[in-house]
Amino acid sequence: MSQTTVTEEPPRPRPSVRPTTLRRPRLPGWSRGALLLGSAAIGTATGLVAGLESRVQWGLIAALVFVVGGFALTSAVEGRRQAVDRLAASLVWTSFLVAVLPLASLLWETIARGIPGVSWYFLTHSMNGVLSWQDGGGIYHALLGTVQQVLLASVIAIPLGLLTAVYLVEYGSGRLARAITFFVDVMTGIPSIVAGLFILSMWIMMMGFGYSGFAGALALSILMMPIVVRSTEEMLKLVPNELREASLALGVPKWRTILKVVLPTAIGGITTGIMLALARIAGETAPIILLVFGNNMINGNPFEGAQSSLPLFVYEQWAFGTESAYDRAWAAALVLIAFVMILNLAARAVARWKAPKSGR
Template sequence: MRTDAANVDQPATTPAFQRISFGRKAKNHLATTLFALAFLIAVVPLLWVIYTLLSRGLKPLLSTNWWSHSFSGLLPTDFGGGINHALAGTLLQGLVTAVISVPLGVMVAIYLVEYGQGSRFARAATFMVDILSGLPSIVAGLFIYALWITTFGLNRSAFAVSLSLVLLMLPMVVRTTETMLRIVPDELREASYALGVPKWKTIVRVVLPTALSGILTGVMLGLARVLGETAPLLILVGYTNSISYNMFGGEMASLPLTIYMERGTATEAGDYRMWGAALTLVLVIMLINLVATALSKLFAVKTK
């Protein structure tokens, strides 16, 4: 009986690591190879684009007049000039777009998370945001053209461009803000309510500061995305070689529109200015992404 008891209490001895079969090794190597090839297929075009931009667009950026002058007075065959007019127009249109879309997007997201909570109006708003998320830029430009110019009889202007960019940026702001607000723990809201703080003040003083880091990141990334749109610019505003700050009338340059117009010159000088404007646009978008990263770390909730 002792022998039987000892055999029962003794655990079964199995090897810690069994021999891996040839089929499993082959599948593992095949999957590794496929993932590596997919990575190379995605990276090679990116490196090619970066190399092309640097090789063709770096020379204009290193010229002394590129950042301080415009293309005013230049002939299609003249080298030189600067991107000052297009850079100012792009930043001004982006600023107006952000001023309109950010408050609207944040307030819509607050309603959906804090007040709507599955109501019919909230479901309708969510459905409309989903539609705007897939709206092509050319359709947004045509809608503003039909409303702003055809219906109201107003002139083509940079402000109309900003309105079309609002339609493209607004769903990104709403989705990002909504996601960040849902991440905020309900315990923070309940603690604030327990102290007698009204709901609106809880949202302003507790919920929004907690989610501010992610909201700012989404806003900056959404702005970087819409600044590269070209279709609304072709429909809603004319191009000028000189700098302009008039948002409600006249022509205004921008980086995407400058790239398009210089491409149509079919001259060596036009290619020179086109690639310089393209590299400038990439640098502006990269700078916005870096600012978004810095703001995310600056306004992140401190855990210690």
């Protein structure tokens, strides 16, 4: 390319990888929209001609045409590197859609079927005296049970989980810490029915207590604790060591450093982790069936006698199989989703509010 002024024999020029111009042929901006419409049309047409019943199949054909067509088109006009880029991008988007569609359809279905059943009456009355084929009745007893059981489980699991995580990150080293980490990992994998059976044999059969919301909460706390430990541990590890050292160098004792510097710095993430754990246990059914038993009446005392809970209520109503029971099941499912969603939103709000501010 450039003139060499070297007097010795110049090296044989190699084919340059440097382009001669910075411009490259590019597909026009509207091509992507056109491709999207085109592949949708092809998908629909193929579906109609081949007589495919399911719209999902139409969509999958359209997605396939979109991915392959985009790759071929870009490869023909713009070149290989851009084509691979386009392929990766469209695969990511398609996978995202495939993942989100079932979720959206589930939400849609629950809302559409659940909304008619949700009313103030439904939220404030129990199923006492309502027969399965009758309209009416409500979920107050189940909502109360879920809130009490989840609260009790949190009261047990959150302090234990937090302290365990603090031990693992700030104090633990060597064998004990490794053993705890191992058992926490094992606990993460415990199926909820096993946790339920464990409490059933320990609390109810061996120690002789009866069915109660508290027994259910014990099983739920077993499920909740490892999640709290894990997420808190990860969050505490993210706190820079420099902050701990800064605090220690001011002559602040270690426990106060953890309490006043480390935990506040990580509080946003810790809250999110706890709320995710709460959301997970709020939807548990198996241990509730085993330990709380279910009840159509309002029982405000979680320490004595059978209670109900939202997931259990949904399960029972669905099992009745009558029209009005189905309606109640959908409405209760909607309330359960809303309950978990509100917890999640609250957690996000707390996390945003408590997160370290950049202050710019």
